[in-house]
Amino acid sequence: MQATPMPPLSAAEPPAPRRLSQAVDTFFYDNQIVRNFGLATVFWGIAGMLVGILAAFELAQPAVNMNTAVTTFGRIRPLHTNAVIFAFVGNGIFMGVYYSLQRLCKTPMYSKALSKIHFWGWQLIILSALISLPLGFTTSKEYAELEWPIDIAITVIWVVFGWNMFGTIAKRRERHLYVGIWFYIATFITIAVLHIVNSMELPVSFMKSYSAYAGVQDALVQWWYGHNAVAFFLTTPYLGLMYYFLPKAAERPVYSYRLSIIHFWSLIFIYIWAGPHHLLYTSLPDWAQSLGVAFSVMLIAPSWGGMINGLLTLRGAWDKVREEPVLKFLVVAITAYGMATFEGPMLSLKNVNAIAHFTDWIVAHVHVGALGWNGFLTFAMLYWLWPRLYRTELYSKKLANTHFLIGTIGILVYALPLYWAGFTQGLMWKQFNAEGMLQYPNFLETVLQIVPMYYLRGIGGVLYLAGALLMTYNLYKTARAGSLLAEEKATAPALLPAAEDPHADAGHWHRWIERRPFQLAFWATVAIAIGGLIEMVPTFLVKSNVPTIASVKPYTALELQGRDLYIKEGCSNCHTQMVRPFRSETERYGEYSKAGEFVYDRPFLWGSKRTGPDLHRLGGKYPHSWHYNHMMDPTSMSPGSIMPPYPWLYENTIDYSTLPAKIRVLQRLNTPYPAGFDQRAEADARAQAEGIVRDLKKEDIEVKSDKEIVALIAYLQRLGTDIKVKPEQAAAAAQ
Amino acid sequence: MTIIYLLIGISLLVALLFLGGFLWAVRSGQYDDAYTPSVRMLFDEEPDDPQGPKSDNSRQA
Numbered sequence: 089m090q091a092t093p094m095p096p097l098s099a100a101e102p103p104a105p106r107r108l109s110q111a112v113d114t115f116f117y118d119n120q121i122v123r124n125f126g127l128a129t130v131f132w133g134i135a136g137m138l139v140g141i142l143a144a145f146e147l148a149q150p151a152v153n154m155n156t157a158v159t160t161f162g163r164i165r166p167l168h169t170n171a172v173i174f175a176f177v178g179n180g181i182f183m184g185v186y187y188s189l190q191r192l193c194k195t196p197m198y199s200k201a202l203s204k205i206h207f208w209g210w211q212l213i214i215l216s217a218l219i220s221l222p223l224g225f226t227t228s229k230e231y232a233e234l235e236w237p238i239d240i241a242i243t244v245i246w247v248v249f250g251w252n253m254f255g256t257i258a259k260r261r262e263r264h265l266y267v268g269i270w271f272y273i274a275t276f277i278t279i280a281v282l283h284i285v286n287s288m289e290l291p292v293s294f295m296k297s298y299s300a301y302a303g304v305q306d307a308l309v310q311w312w313y314g315h316n317a318v319a320f321f322l323t324t325p326y327l328g329l330m331y332y333f334l335p336k337a338a339e340r341p342v343y344s345y346r347l348s349i350i351h352f353w354s355l356i357f358i359y360i361w362a363g364p365h366h367l368l369y370t371s372l373p374d375w376a377q378s379l380g381v382a383f384s385v386m387l388i389a390p391s392w393g394g395m396i397n398g399l400l401t402l403r404g405a406w407d408k409v410r411e412e413p414v415l416k417f418l419v420v421a422i423t424a425y426g427m428a429t430f431e432g433p434m435l436s437l438k439n440v441n442a443i444a445h446f447t448d449w450i451v452a453h454v455h456v457g458a459l460g461w462n463g464f465l466t467f468a469m470l471y472w473l474w475p476r477l478y479r480t481e482l483y484s485k486k487l488a489n490t491h492f493l494i495g496t497i498g499i500l501v502y503a504l505p506l507y508w509a510g511f512t513q514g515l516m517w518k519q520f521n522a523e524g525m526l527q528y529p530n531f532l533e534t535v536l537q538i539v540p541m542y543y544l545r546g547i548g549g550v551l552y553l554a555g556a557l558l559m560t561y562n563l564y565k566t567a568r569a570g571s572l573l574a575e576e577k578a579t580a581p582a583l584l585p586a587a588e589d590p591h592a593d594a595g596h597w598h599r600w601i602e603r604r605p606f607q608l609a610f611w612a613t614v615a616i617a618i619g620g621l622i623e624m625v626p627t628f629l630v631k632s633n634v635p636t637i638a639s640v641k642p643y644t645a646l647e648l649q650g651r652d653l654y655i656k657e658g659c660s661n662c663h664t665q666m667v668r669p670f671r672s673e674t675e676r677y678g679e680y681s682k683a684g685e686f687v688y689d690r691p692f693l694w695g696s697k698r699t700g701p702d703l704h705r706l707g708g709k710y711p712h713s714w715h716y717n718h719m720m721d722p723t724s725m726s727p728g729s730i731m732p733p734y735p736w737l738y739e740n741t742i743d744y745s746t747l748p749a750k751i752r753v754l755q756r757l758n759t760p761y762p763a764g765f766d767q768r769a770e771a772d773a774r775a776q777a778e779g780i781v782r783d784l785k786k787e788d789i790e791v792k793s794d795k796e797i798v799a800l801i802a803y804l805q806r807l808g809t810d811i812k813v814k815p816e817q818a819a820a821a822a823q
Numbered sequence: 824m825t826i827i828y829l830l831i832g833i834s835l836l837v838a839l840l841f842l843g844g845f846l847w848a849v850r851s852g853q854y855d856d857a858y859t860p861s862v863r864m865l866f867d868e869e870p871d872d873p874q875g876p877k878s879d880n881s882r883q884a
Contacts, residue, residue, distance in 0.1 A: 191864075191867055192864060262863075264853060264856070264860050264863075265848075265853060266860055266864050267860075270848075273844075274841065277837070277840065278837060281833060281837060285829075285830075285833060301826055305825070305826035308826055308827060308830065309826055309830065312830050312834075332864070335861065335864065335865060336864075336865065339865065340865070341861035341862045341864075341865060342861045345857045345858060345860060345861040346857045348861075349854060349857065353841065353845050356841050357838055357841060357842075360834045360837055360838065361834060373827075376827055578867070
């Protein structure tokens with residue numbers, strides 16, 4: 089705007105002669121890295137949405153998976169979530185941070201080499217996810233599915249990002265840290281802590297590990313992580329970006345800077361406690377659930393403070409919103425943020441959660457946040473940045489407006505049917521008839537009721553993607569019309585030493601810290617976290633105080649193999665293993681789930697969505713042959729089922745090569761297998777498999793005992809049977 | 824469930840870290856002025872562009 093360097097505009101600034109005599113530095117902002125992250129955002133965004141559409145239509149029509157393992161829902165659902173969260177939004181965060189941080193700090197990034205390592209490292213991590221998830225390498229923990237070598241790579245690249253960011257902040261020419269930067273810092277610190285704690289796992293082999301936590305504990309850590317991945321990867325960085333790009337696009341300051349400060353500190357403090365609301369009515373102790381509910385309800389205050397601050401920034405500028413697509417996207421993004429953060433606390437109330445949990449209501453809820461808040465804010469940033477990076481005007485405002493329209497309709501067509509579906513199914517599960525029996529005892533009936541909604545949501549997704557494709561074309565034409573300004577020249581006065589700076593708190597006792605405050609804070613955090621982890625983790629691994637149940641025993645070797653197949657195929661994406669203590673659930677599934685039943689579950693497999701029925705009490709419910717036929721073709725046992733067939737389980741042979749290592753790792757994690765069992769495990773598993781094959785033969789089914797299906801059947805038949813006492817079994821057998 | 828002690832510990836650690844950051848920010852004068860920063864961020868210098876007029880068109884509004 090100004091042609092010549094000027095001191096920052098300040099109402100209260102006193103005439104400062106020292107500043108005038110001060111040297112003015114000339115330097116160059118790195119726009120290339122911003123553009124590269126932008127390209128990656130668009131590319132992975134489209135890829136992630138495509139996978140999402142494939143997954144959506146597989147729910148409506150399972151044949152869409154083309155009957156291949158790598159495209160089956162259980163394997164590509166984590167691919168979709170990882171792609172849109174860490175590839176699309178992740179690159180979007182880095183694009184926005186690298187652009188705004190340089191300008192807010194009036195300095196280029198700390199190190200171009202670190203920027204490049206960060207960029208290519210992150211893309212390689214995404215590529216490794218793209219390959220490993222469809223192949224079935226997964227920990228099964230939601231949004232943390234990637235296996236241990238990739239977890240380590242994420243940690244390294246995250247540190248590179250932090251190093252680069254704190255280095256930039258340290259050499260800034262603007263003493264005051266703008267509120268956006270506070271959000272970036274909180275994002276960095278919290279994600280580092282969450283990722284490290286939740287990824288504690290012991291490797292069995294390359295690309296296979298077992299969680300360091302078991303059962304209830306694993307669930308608690310996972311959702312402490314899972315909720316805060318939403319909070320500190322999808323929310324805080326984007327709030328920081330909102331505080332930069334919204335005032336820039338509206339060309340007016342944020343409504344209340346004071347409110348933004350309160351918003352920041354209250355939000356980050358409260359968010360970290362809300363995780364247990366993902367585990368209401370589960371085997372998690374009640375007090376932990378209540379803690380999660382209380383903090384979730386409190387969250388509405390800072391969240392809405394931020395939303396109101398964003399919307400009021402546009403006061404007096406709503407005429408611009410009518411004209412400017414960037415502002416339109418921002419308004420819908422902030423509104424979606426407000427809706428999602430109102431709905432979140434409501435869903436955390438136990439009585440609402442009782443209906444909504446495990447249904448498509450939650451899927452609708454997260455997509456309002458993802459498509460509306462993250463998606464639209466990302467599109468706004470791209471439309472705003474591209475003309476500036478390429479020194480030209482946007483190719484077509486009309487196309488951008490069309491994108492806005494299609495995208496908004498897409499969100500509605502996506503979300504409304506899923507709200508309907510979730511509400512419908514949640515109520516059907518709980519409906520009793522006049523005789524006191526379940527109105528819909530057949531789970532499939534409640535699924536078939538909502539299949540039309542699955543088609544509609546898929547169409548909503550297609551609309552949303554169509555909008556994104558329009559944007560890609562628009563950005564491409566914009567880039568072609570201009571030329572990339574890779575190095576943007578800028579000037580700013582050097583930052584005075586604190587002692588001479590009238591703005592600094594001169595002479596304060598901690599002046600020496602201020603020279604390197606952020607490196608210091610960063611390394612102090614690392615030091616504290618490492619010390620804490622080394623002291624605490626082994627302590628907690630020694631003995632768990634979950635009420636143990638004497639009859640609950642570790643899985644047999646074959647069941648363990650079957651369980652790992654259950655994980656590999658991603659069964660927990662559609663099936664829960666958590667019968668909640670409601671009469672509607674104990675009638676349908678059997679005895680409610682108890683904490684002590686999961687002490688050998690590494691990882692826990694409670695799931696978070698019931699596209700199919702709960703499986704925790706499946707063991708012994710059907711004969712082996714039922715499972716054999718059902719996995720071959722689910723519609724043969726359940727006509728109309730939307731579960732895909734798993735023919736490859738009948739061809740693949742069980743991989744026993746890592747079994748001894750698995751047993752040894754579990755023994756190290758205090759699973760009471762007898763000494764030397766690692767060497768006997770394979771023989772033990774083969775003997776059990778022979779037994780299942782003999783049972784199947786009685787029902788005229790011929791199968792070799794080394795096929796994967798046999799191990800899976802062994803696991804499914806074990807599920808939830810440990811607490812069933814002998815007399816009851818005897819009585820059931822007699823009937 | 825012992826893990827909750829670790830998680831509460833870590834949550835408190837993070838919260839304390841943020842509290843420390845807050846106190847540092849207040850004491851070092853980060854929040855002495857809660858108005859000009861919001862205005863200052865709006866002003867960036869336009870890059871020196873030899874092709875002059877092009878850069879003038881870069882703002883859409």
